[in-house]
Amino acid sequence: MxxxxxxxxxxxxxxxxxxxxxxxxxxxxxxxxxxxxxxxxxxxxxxxxxxxxxxxxxxxxxxxxxxxxxxxxxxxxxxxxxxxxxxxxxxxxxxxxxxxxxxxxxxxxxxxxxxxxxxxxxxxxxxxxxxxxxxxxxxxxxxxxxxxxxxxxxxxxxxxxxxxxxxxxxxxxxxxxxxxxxxxxxxxxxxxxxxxxxxxxxxxxxxxxxxxxxxxxxxxxxxxxxxxxxxxxxxxxxxxxxxxxxxxxxxxxxxxxxxNSFKIHASCRHTHPAVDLIIRAKKEHSLQPSDIRKIHVGGYQSVINITDNPNPQTVYAAKFSLQYCVSLALVKGKAGLPDFTEESLWDPEIRSLIPKVELTLDSAVNDAYPEKWGSVVEIETQDGKRIQLSTEYPKGDPEHPVTADDLVAKFRELAAELSEEQINRYVETVLSLEKVESAADFWKAATLV
Amino acid sequence: MxxxxxxxxxxxxxxxxxxxxxxxxxxxxxxxxxxxxxxxxxxxxxxxxxxxxxxxxxxxxxxxxxxxxxxxxxxxxxxxxxxxxxxxxxxxxxxxxxxxxxxxxxxxxxxxxxxxxxxxxxxxxxxxxxxxxxxxxxxxxxxxxxxxxxxxxxxxxxxxxxxxxxxxxxxxxxxxxxxxxxxxxxxxxxxxxxxxxxxxxxxxxxxxxxxxxxxxxxxxxxxxxxxxxxxxxxxxxxxxxxxxxxxxxxxxxxxxxxxNSFKIHASCRHTHPAVDLIIRAKKEHSLQPSDIRKIHVGGYQSVINITDNPNPQTVYAAKFSLQYCVSLALVKGKAGLPDFTEESLWDPEIRSLIPKVELTLDSAVNDAYPEKWGSVVEIETQDGKRIQLSTEYPKGDPEHPVTADDLVAKFRELAAELSEEQINRYVETVLSLEKVESAADFWKAATLV
Known part of the structure; x- marks a missing residue:
């Protein structure tokens, strides 16, 4: 066979x-x-x-x-x-x-x-x-x-x-x-x-x-x-x-x-492990952009192949720039869809951080890939402190899961232009899909106002 | 640039x-x-x-x-x-x-x-x-x-x-x-x-x-x-x-x-140089299938990759079988569209020739490819005669060209189901295409009876 x-x-x-x-x-x-x-x-x-x-x-x-x-x-x-x-x-x-x-x-x-x-x-x-x-x-x-x-x-x-x-x-x-x-x-x-x-x-x-x-x-x-x-x-x-x-x-x-894994950040998945670590570090150490001397990110080969871009020219390209995403996360503490805008693309604070982000291959991280999409990050602050973090899985992976509520919240954020009634109807329809008799009903919410 | x-x-x-x-x-x-x-x-x-x-x-x-x-x-x-x-x-x-x-x-x-x-x-x-x-x-x-x-x-x-x-x-x-x-x-x-x-x-x-x-x-x-x-x-x-x-x-x-080259035989182009030689040999030496002891074909690598198939099971596969096409040409003296049928696929005379066809790589022919799509053929007859032929180009190549009349004749053969009026209109339209004001007129012949 x-x-x-x-x-x-x-x-x-x-x-x-x-x-x-x-x-x-x-x-x-x-x-x-x-x-x-x-x-x-x-x-x-x-x-x-x-x-x-x-x-x-x-x-x-x-x-x-x-x-x-x-x-x-x-x-x-x-x-x-x-x-x-x-x-x-x-x-x-x-x-x-x-x-x-x-x-x-x-x-x-x-x-x-x-x-x-x-x-x-x-x-x-x-x-x-x-x-x-x-x-x-x-x-x-x-x-x-x-x-x-x-x-x-x-x-x-x-x-x-x-x-x-x-x-x-x-x-x-x-x-x-x-x-x-x-x-x-x-x-x-x-x-x-x-x-x-x-x-x-x-x-x-x-x-x-x-x-x-x-x-x-x-x-x-x-x-x-x-x-x-x-x-x-x-x-x-x-x-x-x-x-x-x-x-x-x-x-x-x-x-x-x-x-399957779900994405919370609005960038290429290969940037997520590092972005998770930056958000965690910012929170735990109350980091401000002006505190940073250097950020070193060690990733697997695909991180380098796909996301090594220190000078993205479009919002879309920014989502595929490890250096940009890390800098954005350090400034904003998140990297959701509303955070990637034409304005943030050229934000001077973010742009000034980009040259401080260094990306290299980490052999241990690379060896574990693609089973584990990990990252190691070292942040060096202006006062000489070194913060080291690592992760094996970005948030949303089965090993680091999100809940149904997280995904409903994500739906609400991404479908924010819809009416409350439409949002509720969509969520209800999909979450009880096994009870739907005809898949044509899937789109009924679209006809509500 | x-x-x-x-x-x-x-x-x-x-x-x-x-x-x-x-x-x-x-x-x-x-x-x-x-x-x-x-x-x-x-x-x-x-x-x-x-x-x-x-x-x-x-x-x-x-x-x-x-x-x-x-x-x-x-x-x-x-x-x-x-x-x-x-x-x-x-x-x-x-x-x-x-x-x-x-x-x-x-x-x-x-x-x-x-x-x-x-x-x-x-x-x-x-x-x-x-x-x-x-x-x-x-x-x-x-x-x-x-x-x-x-x-x-x-x-x-x-x-x-x-x-x-x-x-x-x-x-x-x-x-x-x-x-x-x-x-x-x-x-x-x-x-x-x-x-x-x-x-x-x-x-x-x-x-x-x-x-x-x-x-x-x-x-x-x-x-x-x-x-x-x-x-x-x-x-x-x-x-x-x-x-x-x-x-x-x-x-x-x-x-x-x-x-560009045009095809006269209804099989894969890679079979054509050999088929041309077989048709020529049959004509020049009045060969009959029963005369054949062995046919050796030397081709370039793609002939072997694409058309080395001594046992085609469908009419379509037969067009991609060097062994079949050579045998068909030896029996019929041509290999046009009407010659590839379910009947000819299983024709005992053709099938009995197939095992006598040997295909190997010819290094000189292969070296000249793809500039020249050549072939060398050696036919050994039952009475011990050896007929050797070679070509550098199949018929229809610019170096071995067909005429406009040949292509009109081919159109008539392939469009034989159409009426004479339709055929004439199509030929006339295409051969004076530079005078056609709207390409929509291209298909006007289709509406004739």
Missing amino acids: SLSAKLARFIVDTKYEDLPHDVVEFTKLCILDWLSSAIAGSVKPSVQMVDQLAKELGGFEQATLVTGGRTSVANAALVNGAASHVVELDDIHKGSIIHAATVVVPAALAVAEWMGKSGKDLITAVAVGYDVCFRIGEAVSPSHYYYWHNTATCGTFGSAAAVAKLLELDEKQIVHALGNAGTQAAGLWEFIVDGAMSKQLHTAKAAMNGLLASLLAQKGFTGPSKILEGDRGFFKAMSESYDETRITNGLGERFKITE | SLSAKLARFIVDTKYEDLPHDVVEFTKLCILDWLSSAIAGSVKPSVQMVDQLAKELGGFEQATLVTGGRTSVANAALVNGAASHVVELDDIHKGSIIHAATVVVPAALAVAEWMGKSGKDLITAVAVGYDVCFRIGEAVSPSHYYYWHNTATCGTFGSAAAVAKLLELDEKQIVHALGNAGTQAAGLWEFIVDGAMSKQLHTAKAAMNGLLASLLAQKGFTGPSKILEGDRGFFKAMSESYDETRITNGLGERFKITE
């Missing part, structure tokens, strides 16, 4: 009734957290441009856009996939380095709405979608991540898996769907140099491409049977080394969605 | 009036040849499935489908991009190993129709699109080709370039469009093992993805400025080695579209 065939069997075999209670509860939190990011992102320029594109092309009114209106499931996956990634507050799985929500949920939700599937069906599809892409991401981590944006590449499989589950494809069809998801997998990190909008295109397209793969498989369209392990398949073409056992270890026994 | 910026300047600067007469004439032949393949492919199952998908999703009636009806430009690029690749008779550029028509023309034609652009605009856009993707394909050849389907990956840039030209994007916008074309580039060869339908998905998606990149750039959506040469860009991520000079050498001076 090929790896795709094993994943296909898992997808077919997984029923809502088999999901442990904590998996169901956790999946709902993932969907709520997704919605926070999608609503907050819906007004951003890059998302508005994708929305314009979808509205320019048109499509049957099958699914709801978080930007407003209804369109085809493909376009809805595209727009909602862009919207939920732009504020950089969406969830992340550290073993696979994947933000699964922004790819899996838009595709699953669009198809569930279109087909009038139940809340239980949606939960099952999302749990399955996360599982598939987490496993694939783990199999190619960390080497794949140097060039490729795992969320986009591996996420495409997750979208296909979730949609395949909702379409009730059989095992053979799912093998084709996964094959054609993998052969569409794309998304290079090169955009990060420019802080370009491509990151939202990646998640948008991953959601849409996986969905297209499964819709095609439903019609009999065939794909490669060994897209993962084949000689010219995904593993060999797109990673230096890979571990096939990650695909099947515990498959159908442990649902990996519960390994 | 980045490579993308240089390409962008070339795209902006190229005007119809600057195109040499032979480039205009040749471009029209490329479009006619594209239409042959698109019409012949439009009824094939994989294309019908993509057509069903497009019709399921819907879209504004902006552009015409070769399968019938009108839909959004994105869907039209998708369906027409699938249709024109499936019969394996579309054009090929050997330096870049790209079938440009099936990606560039569907995108350009859809946008030209939508925007009522002139035939001259369409010709210019197609010439520019070919040029861009040929250069990128040459830069990464041959190493990229081991894992990646150049037509899909590099073709995405060609689609974006052609559409950018039609949308009259400025240089900055085109850099973004190329960046987001490259970060969507995908298409792995793994499907070939199964003879799966992914190959049509590749061209369909490349056409659509490039188009989306340019439509987004028009709205201000940004992309990586150095998608080609950047540290985490297309070249480094997706090829073992690359040659940047291929992007700029002669850019704007020599239009590379005239290096």
Whole structure:
């Protein structure tokens, strides 16, 4: 049996009734957290441009856009996939380095709405979608991540898996769907140099491409049977080394969605461990920016590859600048969505701290990655004091968890433009999703005033 | 200036009036040849499935489908991009190993129709699109080709370039469009093992993805400025080695579209040099299948990577089997579209020849590749005669050219289901395309009876 065939069997075999209670509860939190990011992102320029594109092309009114209106499931996956990634507050799985929500949920939700599937069906599809892409991401981590944006590449499989589950494809069809998801997998990190909008295109397209793969498989369209392990398949073409056992270890026994992490800070996850430590140090030592002589941050390799940028030129780029985020956290004591603004980008106090932040590779931290996304920080004050802190996990990781209340609070913050009634309705709908008869009701809150 | 910026300047600067007469004439032949393949492919199952998908999703009636009806430009690029690749008779550029028509023309034609652009605009856009993707394909050849389907990956840039030209994007916008074309580039060869339908998905998606990149750039959506040469860009991520000079050498001076080759045999281009030799040998020596003791074919590495298959199980796979194609040519004296059927796939005479065909790497042939797609053949007859033949170029290459009449004859063969009036109208329209005021008229023949 090929790896795709094993994943296909898992997808077919997984029923809502088999999901442990904590998996169901956790999946709902993932969907709520997704919605926070999608609503907050819906007004951003890059998302508005994708929305314009979808509205320019048109499509049957099958699914709801978080930007407003209804369109085809493909376009809805595209727009909602862009919207939920732009504020950089969406969830992340550290073993696979994947933000699964922004790819899996838009595709699953669009198809569930279109087909009038139940809340239980949606939960099952999302749990399955996360599982598939987490496993694939783990199999190619960390080497794949140097060039490729795992969320986009591996996420495409997750979208296909979730949609395949909702379409009730059989095992053979799912093998084709996964094959054609993998052969569409794309998304290079090169955009990060420019802080370009491509990151939202990646998640948008991953959601849409996986969905297209499964819709095609439903019609009999065939794909490669060994897209993962084949000689010219995904593993060999797109990673230096890979571990096939990650695909099947515990498959159908442990649902990996519960390994997912949630983000509290509005920056790239790789900045979070250091930002957590800075916030803690500021609080414990009542640090003021003027107290600082030097801040040394030791991180793993990806921190350096992705976030070593001492001079971000856009708000977006600032979220990917370790030096900026650390300086911001030292000034403000937090790094939430309202803290990243055009004003704060050029704030002289923050800018004056940036040259004092030094980032280097820490070999112990790096060795523990990607299982642990740690950081070591040493702060040297003007009066010669040295404050040393370290962490193995950023806040929001399963080992350092947030609560459902934390996530509802985050939803309230990110959806602040909505009315109280809408916010309550959304929270209520998602947190009792297993009781929702038709996923079309998911968006009912949007029609309230 | 980045490579993308240089390409962008070339795209902006190229005007119809600057195109040499032979480039205009040749471009029209490329479009006619594209239409042959698109019409012949439009009824094939994989294309019908993509057509069903497009019709399921819907879209504004902006552009015409070769399968019938009108839909959004994105869907039209998708369906027409699938249709024109499936019969394996579309054009090929050997330096870049790209079938440009099936990606560039569907995108350009859809946008030209939508925007009522002139035939001259369409010709210019197609010439520019070919040029861009040929250069990128040459830069990464041959190493990229081991894992990646150049037509899909590099073709995405060609689609974006052609559409950018039609949308009259400025240089900055085109850099973004190329960046987001490259970060969507995908298409792995793994499907070939199964003879799966992914190959049509590749061209369909490349056409659509490039188009989306340019439509987004028009709205201000940004992309990586150095998608080609950047540290985490297309070249480094997706090829073992690359040659940047291929992007700029002669850019704007020599239009590379005239290096394009046309296919007469209905199989993978890599089988053509050997098939040409077999047909010649059969004719010159009046060979019968029963005369054959052994056929030895020496080819370049890609012949072995892509077409070494002594036991094809589908008609489609047979087109990618060197052993099958050589045996078919020996039996029939040709290998046109009507020669690849379910019946011929299992023909005992052809099947009995297959084990007599031996394929090995020929180092001289391999060294000359990809500039020359050559072959050496030695036929050993039952009576001990040895017939040796060799070629450096398959028929249809610029060095071994076909005529406009050959391509009109090919159109007549592939569009045989159409009425004589429709065929004449299509040929007339395309061969005088520079006089067509609105590209919407391109499809007028479809409405005739």
